[in-house]
Amino acid sequence: MLDRLNEASEFVEEDPGGxxxxxxxxxxALTSEHHLRRTFAVLAGMGLxxxxxxxxLTLAGAELGG
Incomplete structure (x- = not known):
């Protein structure tokens, strides 16, 4: 299950600005949207x-500062 959630998170990291x-x-992740959001929040400590x-914001700050 965690492997699938990691794959879903990598999907976001491909284009975090999009x-x-x-x-x-x-x-x-082979789950429902509701379950994905809840599981993500539990594991990440914050909502999606x-x-x-x-x-x-982190990426924008890196562009401005770097």
Whole structure:
């Protein structure tokens, strides 16, 4: 199960600035969108939306500072 969730997370990392297809992530993880969001929140300590927001801010800061 964790391997599939990691694959779904890698799907986001391919283009973190782009639109996120949660349905596609759920298909990769072989679960429902609801279960994917809940499991992600438990494992990451934050919801998927918050993770994406923080990830995008980190990348934007790296572009400005680097």
């Amino acid at each position: 639109a996120v297809d949660v349905a596609a992530m759920a298909r990769i 939306s918050e993770y994406l927001r923080r990830r995008r």
